[in-house]
Amino acid sequence: MKLALNERKNGQAAALGLQHLLAMYSGSILVPILIANALHYTPQQLTYLISTDIFMCGIATFLQLQLNRYFGIGLPVVLGVAFQSVAPLSLIGAKHGSGAIFGSIIVSGLFVVLISGFFSKIRRFFPPLVTGSVITVIGLTLIPVAMGNIGNNQTPADLKSLGLAALTILIILLIQFLTTGFLRSISVLIGLTIGTLVAACFGMVDTSVISQAPTFHLPTPFFFGAPKFELTSIIMMIIIAMVSMVESTGVYLALADITVQNLSQKQLRNGYRAEGLAVLLGGIFNTFPYTGFSQNVGLVQLSGIRSRRPIFFTALFLVILGLIPKFGATAQLIPSPVLGGGMLVLFGIVAIQGVRMLSQVDFENEHNLLIAGFSIAIGLGFNSASGLFDNLPTNLQMFISNGIVMTSITAILLNSIFNRSKKHT
Numbered sequence: 455m456k457l458a459l460n461e462r463k464n465g466q467a468a469a470l471g472l473q474h475l476l477a478m479y480s481g482s483i484l485v486p487i488l489i490a491n492a493l494h495y496t497p498q499q500l501t502y503l504i505s506t507d508i509f510m511c512g513i514a515t516f517l518q519l520q521l522n523r524y525f526g527i528g529l530p531v532v533l534g535v536a537f538q539s540v541a542p543l544s545l546i547g548a549k550h551g552s553g554a555i556f557g558s559i560i561v562s563g564l565f566v567v568l569i570s571g572f573f574s575k576i577r578r579f580f581p582p583l584v585t586g587s588v589i590t591v592i593g594l595t596l597i598p599v600a601m602g603n604i605g606n607n608q609t610p611a612d613l614k615s616l617g618l619a620a621l622t623i624l625i626i627l628l629i630q631f632l633t634t635g636f637l638r639s640i641s642v643l644i645g646l647t648i649g650t651l652v653a654a655c656f657g658m659v660d661t662s663v664i665s666q667a668p669t670f671h672l673p674t675p676f677f678f679g680a681p682k683f684e685l686t687s688i689i690m691m692i693i694i695a696m697v698s699m700v701e702s703t704g705v706y707l708a709l710a711d712i713t714v715q716n717l718s719q720k721q722l723r724n725g726y727r728a729e730g731l732a733v734l735l736g737g738i739f740n741t742f743p744y745t746g747f748s749q750n751v752g753l754v755q756l757s758g759i760r761s762r763r764p765i766f767f768t769a770l771f772l773v774i775l776g777l778i779p780k781f782g783a784t785a786q787l788i789p790s791p792v793l794g795g796g797m798l799v800l801f802g803i804v805a806i807q808g809v810r811m812l813s814q815v816d817f818e819n820e821h822n823l824l825i826a827g828f829s830i831a832i833g834l835g836f837n838s839a840s841g842l843f844d845n846l847p848t849n850l851q852m853f854i855s856n857g858i859v860m861t862s863i864t865a866i867l868l869n870s871i872f873n874r875s876k877k878h879t
Contacts, residue, residue: 481535485536498666501667508782514729519765522724528721530760538697538698543555556678558687566695579869583873588808588833588858589807590811590830592858602794604616604795702725833860837856
């Protein structure tokens with residue numbers, strides 16, 4: 455009787471774990487696809503990136519589920535690739551190559567591990583005024599990438615590409631309008647799937663990448679070569695890592711509230727430490743930084759299951775799928791216009807998440823209005839100022855032409871100056 459009860463519980467937990475995987479899957483595979491497209495990686499390289507990224511999402515989640523003396527927040531949290539890393543890593547790769555990408559990720563992961571114990575003191579530099587401005591700019595700066603994909607990266611775009619993108623967007627919107635709960639949470643994934651199936655009917659899907667992918671592989675340390683430790687790239691990724699830590703803090707606090715737990719300073723430290731270890735491993739195995747995924751918080755609330763058991767299954771499924779490159783290669787079947795349509799919706803939502811954070815800010819204080827407005831303007835302006843800084847040194851160009859980094863620095867500095875006598879903004 456007891457065995458049957460445990461089996462039923464495990465079956466329910468596995469089903470819930472699969473739901474969590476589906477909810478985070480489209481967000482996780484988009485990051486390696488975007489970076490690989492920006493750096494013109496081969497289909498074989500992209501297959502490795504996607505498969506290893508899925509595998510490392512599982513390992514990162516396992517690390518965070520632990521509840522011991524050294525690492526792990528011990529909450530039902532799922533870790534996925536940080537969206538804020540797309541633009542800076544694409545820029546680093548274009549300027550300094552893949553070695554600099556993974557070298558900067560390794561150092562930023564080590565940095566997170568080292569500062570985990572006293573990040574509570576640093577967190578005061580990242581109130582909603584700062585993080586809201588940064589996340590708004592993340593969404594807005596990625597929208598032009600989505601538009602390029604909608605047109606199949608051609609100008610002018612052909613009607614077939616525009617039609618596929620429009621169909622994908624329409625499907626996502628219809629699912630959002632007509633459904634609730636879990637189906638709504640995976641609307642982007644459903645839109646991408648249906649859009650790809652329709653594209654296949656028009657001969658726009660190349661299935662050869664699946665046949666060329668191996669059946670099984672193990673993640674390989676330094677697959678893209680030895681890491682390169684370039685100072686400007688490292689500083690840029692350390693800034694992104696701190697922004698990710700603040701984003702993860704919001705996820706931890708939300709989950710603690712849902713599961714009726716009081717997070718201790720030690721738990722937060724161990725949570726940051728686990729995240730840093732995940733980022734460090736990501737750099738070694740040539741994937742990307744990891745952070746707590748907020749979309750999975752909603753599923754914990756929706757299901758009412760507050761234990762970690764379903765998330766252990768999620769992590770297990772991710773690890774297994776990551777060992778099967780043919781599964782990872784299926785993500786490459788998505789045509790650019792379909793991907794662009796899904797990205798447009800997703801990045802718009804990211805921008806609005808930033809706006810929602812800013813809604814917590816007291817804008818009766820004109821200083822806060824100035825800080826947010828100017829920081830967002832700097833980020834969007836510098837990000838789109840093609841050629842404006844060509845006379846500056848290459849490393850400086852790379853730094854100031856990244857809107858996310860410039861918004862982060864500007865918001866932190868201005869908040870420290872104008873709100874220096876206040877604990878919160």
